[in-house]
Amino acid sequence: MPQSFRDLLPLIWIVAVVGAVVGSVVAASRSTLPSHPWEVEPPSQVTRELAARIDAVINVQISAAGLEPAALAEDVLVLRRMWLALAGTVPSVEELRRFEADSRPDRLERWLAGILADRRSADHLAGLLASALTGNDGGPAFVFRRDRFTSWLADALHAGWSFKGIVAEMVASTGLWTGTPAVNFVTQAASAGQVDENTLAGRVARCFLGIQFDCAQCHDHPFAPWTQTQFEGLAACFATVRISPLGVRDSGPAVLRIETPMASAGAMPPLTTDPDLKKPFIAGRRAVPQVPFGQPWFTGSGSSRAKLATWITHDENRRFGRAVANRCWAIAFGRPWHEPIDDVPDPSVEPGESDLLDILGCDFCAGTGDLRQTLAAICSTAAFRRASAHPGLNDPSRAAAVTTSWAAFPLSQLPPATMISAMIQATSLRTIDPESPLFVRTIRFLRAVDFMREYGRSHPHEPATIPQALVRLNGRLARELCEANVFSGPGRVAGLSQSNTSRLDTAFLACLSRHPDASEQRMLIPLLEAGTPARGIEDLYWTLFNSAEFCWNH
Amino acid sequence: MIISGSRRHVLAAAGGLGVSFMLPSLRARAAARRGRERPRSLITLWLAGGPSQLETWDPHPGTAIGGPTRAISTTIPGLQIASDYPRVAERLGRFSVIRSLVSREGDHQRGTHAVRTGYRPDPVLSYPALGALLAHQSPPTGLDIPAYVALGADAFPGRGGYLGGRFDPYRVFVPGFAGQNLVPHTNGPRQDRRLTALRGLDMHFAASRGVPVAATLHDHTLEAALAMMSSEQLAAFSVVAEPAAVRSAYGETSFGRGCLVARRLVEAGVRSIDVTLQGFDTHAANFTSHAAQATILDGALAALIDDLADRDLLESTVVLVTGEFGRTPQINPLEGRDHWPHGFSCLLAGGGIASGRVIGATDPEGRLREPEHPVTVADLSATVLAALGIDWQRELMTPLGRPVKLADGTPVVGLISG
Numbered sequence: 023m024p025q026s027f028r029d030l031l032p033l034i035w036i037v038a039v040v041g042a043v044v045g046s047v048v049a050a051s052r053s054t055l056p057s058h059p060w061e062v063e064p065p066s067q068v069t070r071e072l073a074a075r076i077d078a079v080i081n082v083q084i085s086a087a088g089l090e091p092a093a094l095a096e097d098v099l100v101l102r103r104m105w106l107a108l109a110g111t112v113p114s115v116e117e118l119r120r121f122e123a124d125s126r127p128d129r130l131e132r133w134l135a136g137i138l139a140d141r142r143s144a145d146h147l148a149g150l151l152a153s154a155l156t157g158n159d160g161g162p163a164f165v166f167r168r169d170r171f172t173s174w175l176a177d178a179l180h181a182g183w184s185f186k187g188i189v190a191e192m193v194a195s196t197g198l199w200t201g202t203p204a205v206n207f208v209t210q211a212a213s214a215g216q217v218d219e220n221t222l223a224g225r226v227a228r229c230f231l232g233i234q235f236d237c238a239q240c241h242d243h244p245f246a247p248w249t250q251t252q253f254e255g256l257a258a259c260f261a262t263v264r265i266s267p268l269g270v271r272d273s274g275p276a277v278l279r280i281e282t283p284m285a286s287a288g289a290m291p292p293l294t295t296d297p298d299l300k301k302p303f304i305a306g307r308r309a310v311p312q313v314p315f316g317q318p319w320f321t322g323s324g325s326s327r328a329k330l331a332t333w334i335t336h337d338e339n340r341r342f343g344r345a346v347a348n349r350c351w352a353i354a355f356g357r358p359w360h361e362p363i364d365d366v367p368d369p370s371v372e373p374g375e376s377d378l379l380d381i382l383g384c385d386f387c388a389g390t391g392d393l394r395q396t397l398a399a400i401c402s403t404a405a406f407r408r409a410s411a412h413p414g415l416n417d418p419s420r421a422a423a424v425t426t427s428w429a430a431f432p433l434s435q436l437p438p439a440t441m442i443s444a445m446i447q448a449t450s451l452r453t454i455d456p457e458s459p460l461f462v463r464t465i466r467f468l469r470a471v472d473f474m475r476e477y478g479r480s481h482p483h484e485p486a487t488i489p490q491a492l493v494r495l496n497g498r499l500a501r502e503l504c505e506a507n508v509f510s511g512p513g514r515v516a517g518l519s520q521s522n523t524s525r526l527d528t529a530f531l532a533c534l535s536r537h538p539d540a541s542e543q544r545m546l547i548p549l550l551e552a553g554t555p556a557r558g559i560e561d562l563y564w565t566l567f568n569s570a571e572f573c574w575n576h
Numbered sequence: 577m578i579i580s581g582s583r584r585h586v587l588a589a590a591g592g593l594g595v596s597f598m599l600p601s602l603r604a605r606a607a608a609r610r611g612r613e614r615p616r617s618l619i620t621l622w623l624a625g626g627p628s629q630l631e632t633w634d635p636h637p638g639t640a641i642g643g644p645t646r647a648i649s650t651t652i653p654g655l656q657i658a659s660d661y662p663r664v665a666e667r668l669g670r671f672s673v674i675r676s677l678v679s680r681e682g683d684h685q686r687g688t689h690a691v692r693t694g695y696r697p698d699p700v701l702s703y704p705a706l707g708a709l710l711a712h713q714s715p716p717t718g719l720d721i722p723a724y725v726a727l728g729a730d731a732f733p734g735r736g737g738y739l740g741g742r743f744d745p746y747r748v749f750v751p752g753f754a755g756q757n758l759v760p761h762t763n764g765p766r767q768d769r770r771l772t773a774l775r776g777l778d779m780h781f782a783a784s785r786g787v788p789v790a791a792t793l794h795d796h797t798l799e800a801a802l803a804m805m806s807s808e809q810l811a812a813f814s815v816v817a818e819p820a821a822v823r824s825a826y827g828e829t830s831f832g833r834g835c836l837v838a839r840r841l842v843e844a845g846v847r848s849i850d851v852t853l854q855g856f857d858t859h860a861a862n863f864t865s866h867a868a869q870a871t872i873l874d875g876a877l878a879a880l881i882d883d884l885a886d887r888d889l890l891e892s893t894v895v896l897v898t899g900e901f902g903r904t905p906q907i908n909p910l911e912g913r914d915h916w917p918h919g920f921s922c923l924l925a926g927g928g929i930a931s932g933r934v935i936g937a938t939d940p941e942g943r944l945r946e947p948e949h950p951v952t953v954a955d956l957s958a959t960v961l962a963a964l965g966i967d968w969q970r971e972l973m974t975p976l977g978r979p980v981k982l983a984d985g986t987p988v989v990g991l992i993s994g
Binding site for chain 1: 686797
């Protein structure tokens with residue numbers, strides 16, 4: 023009999039390893055589940071027609087700039103873009119091999135639909151939307167549960183909910199932040215036990231209407247027609263929100279007493295203190311719920327929040343559709359059609375075929391409201407499938423025109439979460455997805471948390487910082503991922519491949535989703551030949567992870 | 577790398593990336609100067625969690641709100657601070673004390689943002705921390721290491737805000753031994769092979785995407801990182817070479833080592849250093865918890881001030897000791913104090929800060945919410961920037977096209993020395 027727990031450790035290790043192996047085999051045996059990307063029907067003819075209308079707009083721009091569009095990129099690179107944009111990771115070697123073996127003429131369309139139907143896509147899109155809708159900071163303690171909010175969003179997107187319904191839930195729901203996760207949209211603005219109506223008004227305007235008029239909290243917008251009164255009316259829609267340990271509810275009169283300006287921490291105007299809410303207010307200033315345009319849509323029998331939700335998602339509210347379209351474009355291309363993403367130009371009097379945001383926005387409003395259909399249309403365009411290389415991009419006098427006309431696919435830096443997901447996937451030959459064994463997903467999660475803590479934030483178009491470069495060059499995680507051992511992808515590439523040419527090819531597929539060309543073979547084979555296969559493959563993975571091609575979507 | 581243009585363009589690009597240290601030194605090493613002529617630096621000792629003003633620089637012994645905390649006299653005539661800080665008390669004459677800081681943020685994250693930046697959190701615009709502003713407004717030359725460094729674990733570190741990620745601090749989570757991620761996985765010929773392959777691969781990628789790839793500054797960043805990895809200035813991150821007596825004076829704690837590294841970084845020419853000490857969020861057992869942190873802070877702060885003065889660096893280095901807010905005058909049933917942004921304390925010393933001044937006062941009975949002569953966190957920002965020789969009223973154009981002042985307050989009258 024074992025004398026102590028320590029004596030049992032070898033047995034525990036053996037059980038753990040056997041369990042892991044069995045788990046992997048079981049997971050692999052599930053490869054016939056119908057949700058795999060290659061088994062989904064392609065987007066409909068309607069989607070293709072919508073994509074063609076978008077391309078028509080872009081082609082006019084390219085011609086007007088006196089340019090030719092870039093050639094179409096290789097299918098595998100388009101597939102990589104789809105995975106990065108829609109699922110926040112790169113395709114696995116397993117998936118790439120399957121894609122390359124897929125001879126159907128519409129394989130890209132089919133895989134696009136498959137990626138959008140994949141749970142990984144819902145999780146990724148939910149993460150992006152949660153950041154846009156509630157910010158990147160931790161948020162108020164206790165009453166704000168980002169994890170529940172993001173998980174709820176992912177479930178809703180995966181189930182094909184209309185985004186209109188999702189928005190309505192977020193704006194108007196009542197309940198507890200754990201049991202009714204949609205209310206976290208409201209509790210993100212909680213401070214000292216009460217909600218900041220101004221934060222929510224600004225968030226609604228930017229995220230759902232594409233209007234930046236937070237400045238109207240303190241004064242009329244200096245160069246747009248938005249007024250302080252309009253902002254206060256929008257904020258007043260949230261005046262009845264109360265937060266208690268039992269959750270979010272509506273109570274009291276729908277009248278907002280105007281708080282002091284939010285941006286400045288400096289001089290204060292004359293104040294009075296609300297005895298119930300313990301917040302400083304400007305004496306005598308009040309606002310009632312109202313909307314800045316489209317008054318007839320502001321109807322309904324519920325709370326002012328419910329009426330606001332009806333108004334935002336009304337079929338005739340083109341600003342909502344345009345804001346959604348601009349955000350979807352940014353998800354696909356790494357940059358919005360119009361920047362900044364939450365300051366969308368005013369719509370023309372009538373929707374036109376020359377306005378890309380109207381084309382997409384009106385289709386979204388008139389359709390099912392499923393974001394994935396809008397994303398499918400964007401990713402089905404020729405613009406999305408063009409190469410990022412273009413002769414004009416080596417000519418400083420023409421490069422800006424190539425970029426602004428969308429004649430070539432733009433470069434954008436991978437967000438930190440995507441970068442670490444891509445690194446982890448690239449070092450695993452098998453696909454890491456929700457069907458992967460629990461310990462694989464746990465390790466992936468912990469590694470991602472550590473990496474992002476150290477890596478910090480990044481902007482799609484800003485260069486990486488030196489500390490970020492150091493994380494990739496010398497970080498512990500980068501070393502561990504590149505390490506060639508019997509359990510790691512690099513180790514298996516080193517051990518199982520028959521030649522350095524084969525090793526190079528597999529590593530390229532894993533990291534860059536493509537095969538090396540002849541010049542790259544000449545350049546990189548010596549790296550593999552310089553030491554043992556294990557050391558060589560470690561050097562190769564390190565090189566690929568630090569390359570511009572890996573770090574920037576292209 | 578494909579990048580064209582004149583030397584001026586290269587200088588501008590390098591400056592914009594924060595890699596100007598890669599360029600040849602344009603003038604004599606500023607870091608070697610001493611006294612007033614030296615470019616100014618900022619050391620912020622960040623007491624995370626919200627230190628109690630009553631257990632630090634504004635005790636009210638013998639009152640209902642004072643608790644068991646006793647007070648001791650200091651080298652500022654007539655001023656007493658908590659008795660847990662005997663070494664700081666002996667040196668308080670080098671400091672000024674603000675006892676009437678007010679913020680409107682009682683949440684840790686929002687309060688930290690307010691004090692670090694001087695602005696309330698804004699969902700549209702991310703504001704830069706004081707350290708980032710200093711690095712932006714007073715860029716160092718001849719510095720191989722980042723101009724803004726944060727030492728120790730901090731849940732809400734300073735950020736570059738609208739200045740961009742390149743003004744985020746370089747974070748060292750365990751200070752005193754080496755910088756973060758500076759040791760390559762390999763070295764010698766193997767590292768050379770890796771770098772040769774990497775440069776070749778990047779050139780290949782840039783071949784038909786010249787301008788946009790150049791705009792990523794990917795290879796500039798790589799070369800800057802490599803330059804940093806081989807810089808002699810990295811020695812500033814390690815305290816190993818310091819005499820045992822010096823290390824002992826600062827304290828053999830993470831925070832003590834952080835303070836010693838901060839001094840070494842100032843000597844190297846780093847513009848701004850944050851050193852974080854956790855453990856001040858004392859909702860329960862306030863008095864015992866605080867005493868433990870005070871032991872760490874007292875020795876490290878005293879040693880830092882002595883060291884800066886002895887090395888003739890204090891005149892060029894502003895030292896700010898603060899947290900995100902203070903704690904309630906009332907003691908809760910758990911012997912704790914809760915968040916209180918309505919009248920809390922900080923210490924300031926060095927640089928252009930006048931010494932021996934006491935600003936504001938709180939109600940010893942704890943009945944009045946507003947302190948005498950309230951100083952907003954925006955005023956604190958303006959004061960620190962003024963003491964650093966920065967025009968706090970200067971407006972910067974943000975990416976949104978909105979001009980924003982460096983600080984939205986005014987320097988505290990009497991705190992800026994002539």
